[in-house]
Amino acid sequence: MAKVFIYGTLKRGFPLFDKGMAGTSYLGDYQTVARYPLYIAQDFFGPVMLNQPDTGLQVRGELFDVPEDQLPTLDELESVGTPGSFRTTLEVEPVGGGERHSAICYFKDESWLHPLHSDHLSDYQDSRFIPPWQR
Numbered sequence: 756m757a758k759v760f761i762y763g764t765l766k767r768g769f770p771l772f773d774k775g776m777a778g779t780s781y782l783g784d785y786q787t788v789a790r791y792p793l794y795i796a797q798d799f800f801g802p803v804m805l806n807q808p809d810t811g812l813q814v815r816g817e818l819f820d821v822p823e824d825q826l827p828t829l830d831e832l833e834s835v836g837t838p839g840s841f842r843t844t845l846e847v848e849p850v851g852g853g854e855r856h857s858a859i860c861y862f863k864d865e866s867w868l869h870p871l872h873s874d875h876l877s878d879y880q881d882s883r884f885i886p887p888w889q890r
Contacts, residue, residue, distance in 0.1 A: 756780075756820040756821065756822060756823070757820070757821050757822075757823055757826060757859055758782070758818060758819070758820060758821075758856050758857070758858040758859065759779075759818070759819050759820075759821045759826075759829065759858055759859045759860070760785060760787070760816050760817075760818055760845065760847050760858040760859065760860045761776070761816050761817045761818075761819060762793065762802060762804060762814050762815070762816030762817075762860070762879055763801070763802030763804075763816075763879045764801065764802060764879075764884050764886075765829070765832065765833075766816065766817050766879075767781065767817065769884070770884060770886045771832055771886065774828075774832060775825075775828055775829050775832045776819060776821075778822060778825065779819040779820060779821045779822070779825070780819060780820040781817060781818075781819055782817075782818040782819060782820060783817070783818055783849055783850075784815065784816075784817060784818075784849070784850045785815075785816060785817065785818040785847040785848060785849055785850060785856075785858075786813045786814060786815045786816070786847065786848060786849075786850050787813050787814045787816075787845055787846070787847055788813075788845075788846040788847060788848055788855060789808040789809055789813075789845070789846065790808070790809055790810060790811050790812050790813055790814075791804055791805065791806070791807065791808060791810065791811050791812075791813075791814050791845075792804065792805045792807055792810050792811035792812075792875055793805075793811060793812070793814045793875065793876045793877070793879065794868060794871055794872070794873050794874075794875070794876065795871075795872040795873040795876070795879070795881050795883070796867055796868045796869065796870065796871050796872060796873075797867060797869070797870070798870070798885075798890075799884060799885040799886075799887075799890055800872060800881060800883035800884050800885060801867075801884055802876075802879040802881070802884075803863045803867045803868060804860070804861070804862055804863065805862060805863065805864065805865065806841075806843060806862040806864075808845075811875040812875050812876070812877040813877060814876075814877060814878070815850060815877055815878040816847075816879075818847060818856065818858060821859075826859070829842075829861070830842065833861040835861070838864075838866065839863055839864035839865075839866040839867055840861070840862075840863050840864075840867070841861075841862055842859050842860065842861050842862065843859075843860065843862060844857050844858060844859055844860065845857070845858065845860045846858075
């Protein structure tokens with residue numbers, strides 16, 4: 756199992772959850788230890804988090820145990836392999852305190868910020884996202 760920190764459209768109740776997170780185990784509400792820039796961007800109003808620690812805000816999300824063989828599905832949903840989209844690890848902690856974990860997180864680079872629809876966010880809750888199958 757791999758720990759994966761989800762902050763956007765793969766969270767419970769969001770459009771990509773059923774496609775990407777079926778068969779995973781929800782571990783709780785977590786936040787990044789460091790601050791990161793999180794925005795709403797692109798024509799499809801997607802959450803975009805940049806791998807720029809100590810910029811932006813602590814980002815809230817959900818931590819899951821994900822079977823290793825499911826990571827390619829998440830990579831596909833997160834466009835890993837296309838320019839500016841990748842995964843790496845970061846440190847997260849439970850909201851309200853507790854044991855820290857290293858977790859996989861999906862990031863984009865600044866090329867994904869056009870057009871930009873928000874300032875820094877700490878908790879993605881936007882409902883304007885257009886899933887890939889509706890674009």
